[in-house]
Amino acid sequence: MLLTVNGNPVFVHTGGRDINPARPAIVLIHGAGMDHSVWSLQSRYLAHHGRSVLAVDLPGHGRSGGEPLGSIAAIADWVVALLDAAGLERATLIGHSMGALVALDAAARYGAHHGGRVEAVALLGVAERMPVHPDLLAAAHAGEQSAIEMVIGWGHGPRGHGGAQGGGCPTPGLALIPGGRRLMASVRPGVLGVDLAACNDYGQGADAAAAVVCPALFLLGALDKMTPAKAGRSLAARVKTSQVVVLPQTGHMVMTEAPDAVLETLTSFLSLRRG
Amino acid sequence: MAGAKFLKFDTQSLHAGQKPDPATGARAVPIHLTSSYVFSDVDQAAALFNLERPGHIYSRISNPTVAVLEERLATLEGGVGAVCTASGQAALTLAVMTLMGTGGHIVASSSIYGGSRNLLAYTLPRFGITTSFVHPRDLDGIRAAIRPETRLVFGEVLGNPGLEVLDVPKVAAIAHEAGIPLLIDSTFTTPYLCRPFEHGADLVMHSCTKWLGGHGTAIGGVVIDGGHFDWEASDKFPTLTEPYAGYHGIDFAEEYGPAAFIARARAEGLRDFGACMSPMNAFQILQGVETLPLRMKCHIHNTRKIVCFLEGELNAEKGAVAWVSYPELVDHPDHALASRLLPQGAGSIISFGIRGNGEGGSREAGRRFIESLTLFSHLANVGDAKSLVIHPASTTHAQLDAAALAAAGVGEDMIRLSIGLEDCADLIDDLKQALRAATKG
Numbered sequence: 001m002l003l004t005v006n007g008n009p010v011f012v013h014t015g016g017r018d019i020n021p022a023r024p025a026i027v028l029i030h031g032a033g034m035d036h037s038v039w040s041l042q043s044r045y046l047a048h049h050g051r052s053v054l055a056v057d058l059p060g061h062g063r064s065g066g067e068p069l070g071s072i073a074a075i076a077d078w079v080v081a082l083l084d085a086a087g088l089e090r091a092t093l094i095g096h097s098m099g100a101l102v103a104l105d106a107a108a109r110y111g112a113h114h115g116g117r118v119e120a121v122a123l124l125g126v127a128e129r130m131p132v133h134p135d136l137l138a139a140a141h142a143g144e145q146s147a148i149e150m151v152i153g154w155g156h157g158p159r160g161h162g163g164a165q166g167g168g169c170p171t172p173g174l175a176l177i178p179g180g181r182r183l184m185a186s187v188r189p190g191v192l193g194v195d196l197a198a199c200n201d202y203g204q205g206a207d208a209a210a211a212v213v214c215p216a217l218f219l220l221g222a223l224d225k226m227t228p229a230k231a232g233r234s235l236a237a238r239v240k241t242s243q244v245v246v247l248p249q250t251g252h253m254v255m256t257e258a259p260d261a262v263l264e265t266l267t268s269f270l271s272l273r274r275g
Numbered sequence: 276m277a278g279a280k281f282l283k284f285d286t287q288s289l290h291a292g293q294k295p296d297p298a299t300g301a302r303a304v305p306i307h308l309t310s311s312y313v314f315s316d317v318d319q320a321a322a323l324f325n326l327e328r329p330g331h332i333y334s335r336i337s338n339p340t341v342a343v344l345e346e347r348l349a350t351l352e353g354g355v356g357a358v359c360t361a362s363g364q365a366a367l368t369l370a371v372m373t374l375m376g377t378g379g380h381i382v383a384s385s386s387i388y389g390g391s392r393n394l395l396a397y398t399l400p401r402f403g404i405t406t407s408f409v410h411p412r413d414l415d416g417i418r419a420a421i422r423p424e425t426r427l428v429f430g431e432v433l434g435n436p437g438l439e440v441l442d443v444p445k446v447a448a449i450a451h452e453a454g455i456p457l458l459i460d461s462t463f464t465t466p467y468l469c470r471p472f473e474h475g476a477d478l479v480m481h482s483c484t485k486w487l488g489g490h491g492t493a494i495g496g497v498v499i500d501g502g503h504f505d506w507e508a509s510d511k512f513p514t515l516t517e518p519y520a521g522y523h524g525i526d527f528a529e530e531y532g533p534a535a536f537i538a539r540a541r542a543e544g545l546r547d548f549g550a551c552m553s554p555m556n557a558f559q560i561l562q563g564v565e566t567l568p569l570r571m572k573c574h575i576h577n578t579r580k581i582v583c584f585l586e587g588e589l590n591a592e593k594g595a596v597a598w599v600s601y602p603e604l605v606d607h608p609d610h611a612l613a614s615r616l617l618p619q620g621a622g623s624i625i626s627f628g629i630r631g632n633g634e635g636g637s638r639e640a641g642r643r644f645i646e647s648l649t650l651f652s653h654l655a656n657v658g659d660a661k662s663l664v665i666h667p668a669s670t671t672h673a674q675l676d677a678a679a680l681a682a683a684g685v686g687e688d689m690i691r692l693s694i695g696l697e698d699c700a701d702l703i704d705d706l707k708q709a710l711r712a713a714t715k716g
Contacts, residue, residue, distance in 0.1 A: 013529055016325075037532030044530065045327035146278060153279020158294075162282055162350070167294045171329035172337035173345035173541060174356040174534060175291070177281070182355050182502035182533035259329055274318050 002063075003085045005078065010085070011036070011063035013055040015047025024119070025091035026270075027079060028055040029099030031125070032195030033140075033151065033184045035062030038096065041171065041259035042266065049272040054086060058099075060191050068194040072098070072202040076106035080117050092120040092270065096255060097227065098199050100126035107216065108208035122217040122269060124262070125224055125252045127231035128205035128238075132196045141193035148184045148192070152177055157223040157251025159258070166249070170259050180253065209238035216242045217269045219262060221250035243269070284351065284467070285568045292346030306558045307339045326522055326530075326542060336545050340554035344561050348487070348497050351466040351564075352479050355502035356537035358545060359495060359557060363462060363482025364390050365550035366496030367429075370458055370478055372548060373514060373540045375426040377403030382420045382427070384411040384441060385682045386434030387460065388482075389671040395429075397674075410682060411439045412608065417446060421453045426511060428455060432471065433463040433622050436667045436691045437684025438600050440609035440616060447475025454509045462486070462658070463622045467571040472501040474616065478536065483552075485658025486623075489563035489570050493556035498540060502533030515539055521547075570660070570696060575620030577702065578694040579603070584703045585627050588710060595640070595710040597628035597688060623695075624657060628688040629713055637688030640713045641666050644690065647712035650697060650705040662695035662702055 001019070003010045012019075013036040019025070026046055028039045036043070036055040047053040058075060059066035069075045079102060083091055095103035100123040110117040132140075139147035158166020160176035169176050184192065216239045220232040229246050236242040245265045250258045266272065282290065296305050312331040314320035322328045331337050341359050349357040360366045371381065383395055385408040395406040407420040411434055421428070428450040430441045443459060450457040456477035461469060465486045471479050481487055483495035506515040506528050515535045518524035521543060528535040545551050563570075582604065588596040602613035602621035613621045629644050631637030645653050651664040655671055665671060672685050680686075694702070 016523060016525060016530075035532065037530070040530050040532070041329060044325070044525075045322055048322070048325060048327055149281075150279050153281060162287065162291045162293075164290060165294055167290055167292055167346075168343070169292070169346050171356075172331060172339075172342040173349070173358055173537065175346050175349040175354065178349065178353050179355040179502065179534060185503075186505075186533065263328060274321065 003082065005081050005085045006066070008059060008066035009064060010059070010082065011057040012086070013039075013043055013053075015043040015045075015053040015055065017047040017053070019052040019054065019086055021052070021087055023050055023052045025052040025054065025083075025086070025088045027082065027091045027093050028053065029079065029093060029095035029102050030056075030058065030061070031097030031099050032199060033148075033187045033192035035183065035187070037062075037183065038255055042255060042263060045263055046266070046272070048274065049267070050275045051270070051272070052088070054082065054091070056082060060188060060194070068191045069198070070194050071198050072101045072105050073204075075102045075198070076109065079106050080110050083117060090117050090119050092122070093118055094122040094124070094266070096124040097126070097130070097252065098195055100124055101130065101199065101202050101205065104205065104208050104212065107214055108211035111211070112213050118214055120215040120270075121212070122219060122266060124219045124254050125221060125227050126218065126235060127227035128209065128235040130199040130202065130227060132200040137193065137196055137200060140196050141190070143189045143193075148181060151184065151192070152180045154225045155180065155252040157221060157257055158249055160251065160253065170257070176253065176256055179256075205235060206238055209235055212239045212241065214241060215269070217265065218242055218244045219254055219265055220244065220246045221252055221254050221257065222246050222248045223250060224252045226252040287347070287350050288567050289565050291350035292343040304340055304343050304558060304561055307554050310334050326525060334554065335549050335551045336541060338551070338554050338557070341552050341557040344552075344557045344564070345497065347561070347564055348481070349499050352499045353470055353472050353501070354479065354499035355534045357497050357499040358537060358540045359483070359497045359552040361496065361550040361552055362494050363460075363480065363484060363496035364394060366480040366482070366498040367391055367394060367460070369540055369544045369548065369550065370480060370498045371399065371404065371427065373536060373544050374456070374512060375404060378424055379404045380422055380425045381406040381429055382417055382425055383408055384430035384434060385409060385679075386411050386437045386439050386684055387429070387431050388435045389674060391460065393674055408682065411441045414442065414445055414449065418449045421449070421455070425453065425455055427458055429458045429460070431460040431463065432469050432616070433602070433624065434684065435463065436624070436626050436671070436689065438602055438607075438624060438626055439684065440602050440612045440621070442612055443471055443474040443476055443616060447477070451475070454511060456504045463624060464617065465567060465571060467567055468617050468619050468622065472503070477501050477504040483560045484656070486571065486574070487564055487567065488560040489567065489658065489660055490559070491656055491659035491661065493559040495552045495556045495560050500534060500537035500540075504536070506535055519543070571620070573696045574623035574694060577696065577699045578620070578623040578625060580699045581692070581694055581702060581706070582625055584706065585625065593714070595630050595644070595714040597630040597637070600626040623693060625692045625694065627690055627692070628686060629690055631688065641688065641690055643715075644709045644713035647709035648705055650701060651692065657693040659693065660696045662697055663693040665691050667691055
């Protein structure tokens with residue numbers, strides 16, 4: 001469905017069910033250079049288990065209009081504006097990578113002590129800092145294919161790359177790395193560079209974590225090269241209300257590499273029931 | 276900064292899509308001969324049926340052995356996903372049925388496999404889907420044949436049996452100008468020789484029966500989604516961009532993004548048309564794919580040697596060879612294109628004309644030639660490890676009238692060879708004696 005946020009059209013995938021304000025809401029926030037479809041193995045399930053789902057295309061991404069916002073704080077503010085546009089008082093935020101920093105920042109600034117817009121957060125593939133190598137940043141700003149190759153290559157664990165002990169996409173017949181490559185190739189020119197710069201520049205992770213008072217799930221890949229599980233754990237240690245789940249044999253793309261484990265963890269965290 | 280590393284083609288031929296079986300440690304891909312799969316609970320069952328989570332329900336829709344082959348072929352082609360089918364014909368049918376319904380129109384190369392031609396020319400019109408055939412070198416003709424209701428452009432990298440090389444980048448550009456996808460049958464080249472997605476194609480299909488399986492044992496097909504095509508740029512593909520009642524209003528493009536086509540092909544096409552690949556066949560084709568790079572090198576090596584031999588016969592006084600067609604020959608009309616698209620080799624099919632010196636002309640000479648061969652097997656297949664021979668005008672393309680035969684580049688004197696993996700000297704000896712027999716009539 002289309003909403004209007006700050007004057008721009010925003011696309012929200014609702015998982016096959018309309019948004020119902022009577023149901024607890026979940027906002028799914030994608031990572032750099034991606035869109036709502038990275039949540040295709042979670043969004044439909046959540047929507048059929050008692051939640052109103054808003055798997056959003058951030059500004060400048062996917063089917064949404066506008067320009068990419070350029071900072072984690074700006075995107076966090078925008079997510080709250082999205083709740084306003086959808087007529088929702090509060091929501092659980094589930095974010096991946098850049099989207100996880102957005103959820104963290106929003107939970108710190110819009111949590112129980114500040115309007116209570118954020119009820120809980122699930123942070124997938126996250127670390128306090130997400131420094132981006134200057135070569136990758138330059139390649140992304142220049143729109144070079146090598147930037148996509150680096151993100152996709154480092155972003156996937158053995159289920160994407162294959163090899164003697166890996167291989168085997170959980171979704172029959174799909175190939176994770178070509179799929180990720182195509183998704184990122186469809187993003188508008190320049191957007192990946194803006195997103196990666198936003199990750200690189202975000203330095204408030206520690207303070208934000210300390211300010212979070214809502215339930216916070218950290219869902220980490222044991223073989224994540226981009227946001228190593230060790231870094232995710234140390235960030236989680238700063239959140240009083242955190243719980244940590246580390247998924248074995250999983251890289252940074254936890255939602256596509258380990259969709260069942262992600263769903264089972266979210267089901268437990270959110271106390272989901274079919275309906 | 277070091278770039279990200281990806282496994283190379285030869286490695287992926289052996290490993291993509293598979294890891295040792297977690298239950299038994301089996302290194303080879305297990306053959307999962309099971310029709311169905313136990314649900315862990317009612318919620319998981321409901322979620323699987325509603326496409327809320329991935330997994331297997333029933334082997335008509337997906338199967339763990341077949342899924343390994345699908346992921347491996349998708350990886351080798353560079354596609355986002357694949358669906359294996361009961362045959363190559365089933366793959367073409369699945370692609371067409373996923374994209375269009377009654378009123379749909381296809382623009383196809385006139386030089387394609389006879390079975391594909393039959394499907395498009397004679398069978399699909401009964402279901403309201405029509406096809407215009409255009410010579411693969413006639414790019415203006417392809418453009419002109421596209422109508423408002425056209426939903427697909429279809430061709431083969433190497434025409435069958437004329438060995439015309441399709442200018443995939445230019446034909447893709449023509450299709451994309453019209454807002455429609457290009458489906459390439461890449462059976463003759465395999466991803467080892469050509470990866471059509473890198474040249475602009477949107478969908479790729481194979482008869483896995485041929486070089487992918489490589490041993491003439493198992494029938495199978497595959498359709499692979501490149502994930503490039505923007506289905507939502509027009510209203511031409513409602514199967515992918517509008518709610519589908521068959522899964523509670525799911526919108527495949529919205530739900531699956533780049534994998535929209537292949538998701539619908541499985542969720543609807545395999546579920547309802549049911550032309551799935553058996554796990555036994557998938558296993559046998561996987562054995563072939565594991566050695567695809569090695570076999571293709573040998574196919575190409577032998578083919579080049581035999582082309583040289585036939586060229587020698589062509590130039591010999593009173594030789595039985597009237598002409599030789601192979602895209603690497605400098606006098607082949609597509610020589611330059613082949614060197615760009617197929618730098619590692621232009622496949623292992625050779626067409627040549629047999630000279631009808633004696634009674635009965637070239638048709639009779641062809642009969643004597645084929646019946647005199649001792650190593651080459653006379654049968655209707657290509658891409659076997661063993662060398663094969665056929666006379667297309669009387670077999671694979673027998674349904675075509677004289678005009679269609681000419682349009683498909685099939686002359687009555689044409690012999691098609693599929694070069695296998697035998698010692699090349701033995702193959703040349705066999706050809707020599709059969710050519711002598713052919714000229715004695």
